[in-house]
Amino acid sequence: MSILIDENTTFIVQGITGREAVNLTRECLDYGSKIVGGVTPGRKGREVHGVPVFDTVAQVVEHAGGQVPDGSVVTVPPAFTRDAVFEAIEAGIGLIVIVTERIPRRDVAQMVELAELRGARIIGPNCLGLIVPGVAKMGGIGGPARNAAQAYQPGAVGVMSRSGGMTTEISSTLTAAGLGVSTAISIGGDAIIGSAYAELMPLFEADAQTEAIVIYTEPGGRMEAQLAEWVADNDSRLPIVAFMAGRFMDDEAMKGMSFGHAGTIVEGKEDTATEKIARLEAAGIPVVERIDEIPDAVKAKLAERQAA
Amino acid sequence: MRLYEYESRKLVEDAGIPVTQYGFTQSAEEAARIAEDIGGPVVIKSQVLTGGRMKAGGVKFADSPTEAAEHAAAILALEINGHQPRGVLVDPKAEVKQEFYASVVWDGTAKRPMMLFSDMGGIDIEEVAETHPDHVGRGHFSNLLPLSDFQAKQTIAATGVTGRTLTRLTPIVAALARMFCERDMTLAEINPLAELADGSFVALDAHMEMEDEARPRQKSLLAKLDITEDDQRGGYEPSPFEAAVKAIDAADHRGVIQGRDTGFEGNLGLVIGAGGGSLTLTDAVRSHGGRPANYSEIGGNPSVAKACGLAKQVLGKKGVEKIAVMMSIVSNTRVDIVARGVIKACLELDKDPGETIAIFRIPGAWEEEGFKILDSYGIEYCDRSVSMHEAARRAVEKIQGAPA
Numbered sequence: 001m002s003i004l005i006d007e008n009t010t011f012i013v014q015g016i017t018g019r020e021a022v023n024l025t026r027e028c029l030d031y032g033s034k035i036v037g038g039v040t041p042g043r044k045g046r047e048v049h050g051v052p053v054f055d056t057v058a059q060v061v062e063h064a065g066g067q068v069p070d071g072s073v074v075t076v077p078p079a080f081t082r083d084a085v086f087e088a089i090e091a092g093i094g095l096i097v098i099v100t101e102r103i104p105r106r107d108v109a110q111m112v113e114l115a116e117l118r119g120a121r122i123i124g125p126n127c128l129g130l131i132v133p134g135v136a137k138m139g140g141i142g143g144p145a146r147n148a149a150q151a152y153q154p155g156a157v158g159v160m161s162r163s164g165g166m167t168t169e170i171s172s173t174l175t176a177a178g179l180g181v182s183t184a185i186s187i188g189g190d191a192i193i194g195s196a197y198a199e200l201m202p203l204f205e206a207d208a209q210t211e212a213i214v215i216y217t218e219p220g221g222r223m224e225a226q227l228a229e230w231v232a233d234n235d236s237r238l239p240i241v242a243f244m245a246g247r248f249m250d251d252e253a254m255k256g257m258s259f260g261h262a263g264t265i266v267e268g269k270e271d272t273a274t275e276k277i278a279r280l281e282a283a284g285i286p287v288v289e290r291i292d293e294i295p296d297a298v299k300a301k302l303a304e305r306q307a308a
Numbered sequence: 309m310r311l312y313e314y315e316s317r318k319l320v321e322d323a324g325i326p327v328t329q330y331g332f333t334q335s336a337e338e339a340a341r342i343a344e345d346i347g348g349p350v351v352i353k354s355q356v357l358t359g360g361r362m363k364a365g366g367v368k369f370a371d372s373p374t375e376a377a378e379h380a381a382a383i384l385a386l387e388i389n390g391h392q393p394r395g396v397l398v399d400p401k402a403e404v405k406q407e408f409y410a411s412v413v414w415d416g417t418a419k420r421p422m423m424l425f426s427d428m429g430g431i432d433i434e435e436v437a438e439t440h441p442d443h444v445g446r447g448h449f450s451n452l453l454p455l456s457d458f459q460a461k462q463t464i465a466a467t468g469v470t471g472r473t474l475t476r477l478t479p480i481v482a483a484l485a486r487m488f489c490e491r492d493m494t495l496a497e498i499n500p501l502a503e504l505a506d507g508s509f510v511a512l513d514a515h516m517e518m519e520d521e522a523r524p525r526q527k528s529l530l531a532k533l534d535i536t537e538d539d540q541r542g543g544y545e546p547s548p549f550e551a552a553v554k555a556i557d558a559a560d561h562r563g564v565i566q567g568r569d570t571g572f573e574g575n576l577g578l579v580i581g582a583g584g585g586s587l588t589l590t591d592a593v594r595s596h597g598g599r600p601a602n603y604s605e606i607g608g609n610p611s612v613a614k615a616c617g618l619a620k621q622v623l624g625k626k627g628v629e630k631i632a633v634m635m636s637i638v639s640n641t642r643v644d645i646v647a648r649g650v651i652k653a654c655l656e657l658d659k660d661p662g663e664t665i666a667i668f669r670i671p672g673a674w675e676e677e678g679f680k681i682l683d684s685y686g687i688e689y690c691d692r693s694v695s696m697h698e699a700a701r702r703a704v705e706k707i708q709g710a711p712a
Contacts (some may be wrong), residue, residue: 169585290697
């Protein structure tokens with residue numbers, strides 16, 4: 001089992017003729033994903049690695065005999081992303097992965113709001129997508145199929161990360177330790193994202209394969225506090241282990257700066273690494289200092305649950 | 309991007325919110341003329357992109373145009389928290405009956421903009437929220453549906469404000485909320501929003517921040533405010549290192565590099581990536597007692613020239629003895645290209661790559677090719693079996709010796 005995608009998931013790539021999108025399409029196809037079409041306005045009739053290209057999402061649906069694809073990976077320039085995402089949502093697509101970075105917050109909020117109205121889910125923006133090891137991947141996560149296979153082996157741990165690259169680093173560590181990964185999601189590095197940790201927890205909760213969760217976190221925003229509240233309010237069966245990067249940003253000399261991702265801008269007292277660590281630990285979520293401590297922390301948590 | 313008060317006031321004014329008859333100037337003589345036009349006591353305010361100007365002596369009252377000129381001259385020469393003022397704002401000294409607070413911000417959890425209102429204006433809103441939570445009204449609003457005035461009315465009424473005050477404030481707060489969205493602000497604050505002795509309501513101070521990502525589509529507004537493209541308005545002046553790295557990045561579209569050294573003063577240069585990896589590695593170096601000379605990010609798939617350019621800038625920093633080249637597992641950055649870039653940087657600076665590069669840890673695509681090149685220069689490297697923290701530890705050990 002897995003969350004959000006499985007071996008039957010079909011998706012399209014919007015902006016498929018762009019350089020990064022062509023690579024991403026190749027990688028996903030090689031990994032076994034089912035890409036049923038691509039969209040780039042004005043490029044109808046072309047093919048990208050055998051995937052037919054259309055002008056509109058509606059044409060993809062028509063080509064598929066009225067079948068609406070399950071998902072879309074959106075990788076178009078920031079100025080056109082909102083329109084592309086609206087097009088996907090209005091076509092009835094239920095899962096939208098937004099790769100594009102540097103999208104103004106107003107646009108992100110509008111996309112999220114329309115998705116809520118239509119019952120669609122957004123992952124990202126500014127993310128690498130998600131992967132179910134050995135089954136399918138949606139987005140550039142893990143890179144070429146051969147590299148993705150090396151870092152991601154099927155297993156028991158669900159991974160959620162505000163950093164795309166660190167999703168792979170953490171998953172590789174879990175794979176090397178024999179724990180493996182159930183579903184790994186690069187949730188995006190922006191201040192507003194479609195799906196935060198707490199919003200994905202119920203899906204992991206319902207997934208029989210997932211036995212524990214690992215999250216990668218950073219300063220900025222209230223996403224970690226929201227997760228801590230979720231854990232307190234829900235009697236979750238899943239132990240969570242967190243890793244916090246960017247502790248150095250709490251230094252006086254770094255005040256008011258953002259590093260790494262747009263979302264790391266600290267706007268309130270609750271946003272600092274120190275505050276977040278305290279909040280997570282109070283909710284029973286250990287925050288490790290090193291990536292290589294994650295497997296043992298997960299094993300310890302699992303043993304704790306078993307003993308209880 | 310933070311806006312100066314005089315720019316923020318212009319935005320407030322354009323949104324149809326009443327302001328006082330203020331003037332902005334960069335000269336003391338002009339300040340006297342503006343004071344004369346106002347014709348009464350005035351306040352001279354430093355136009356500077358930092359808080360705490362009142363405490364620093366950047367706000368002064370004047371009873372005559374001569375006094376206004378004197379204060380303006382002093383304030384124009386006054387540096388505050390390391391920031392030079394852009395000019396001064398000359399404002400009529402207002403007879404205030406009551407101060408209110410109004411702002412609009414993003415709520416990342418609700419994923420909506422949120423209006424904030426308080427009938428206790430003039431002071432820090434976070435303080436009011438803590439000490440008098442019943443005096444703060446909050447109201448989320450849609451980004452898809454047009455804002456209706458009742459939403460502002462509800463937010464204000466939540467603090468107990470009623471009567472004529474409520475009806476006068478409602479269109480002001482609604483206009484601020486609309487402006488926030490239309491102008492891609494990340495913060496739009498009027499504090500104080502004042503009721504004057506004559507019963508009128510005016511914005512006496514305004515603080516606005518605009519989303520950097522929205523600059524391309526707000527071009528006409530920026531032009532109107534005379535904000536040019538190279539006026540970047542970070543929270544501080546970029547250092548020579550930061551400016552140089554930025555120029556190297558802009559010269560070549562392949563891959564992305566970023567560099568920061570404001571706040572860093574160490575001896576170990578960091579050529580690291582990507583976003584999350586750089587945060588993790590900077591922490592890792594520090595956790596082992598290392599002193600980073602800078603922060604950097606390598607992303608995408610940079611060219612040899614770009615990787616070389618970043619490494620050269622880091623190596624050129626005063627006090628930098630060695631560099632650590634480290635990333636989390638990469639999928640689209642070519643390891644061999646980064647390796648060639650950093651080696652080239654050492655050679656061009658007449659440094660031995662084997663001595664200068666304390667550690668090279670970039671696992672991923674093309675790593676075998678990269679390792680071959682590193683081998684030929686005697687550079688210590690490792691693959692993914694060595695953790696990011698262990699790689700950082702080895703780099704720190706090389707520069708400061710093993711801990712006793």
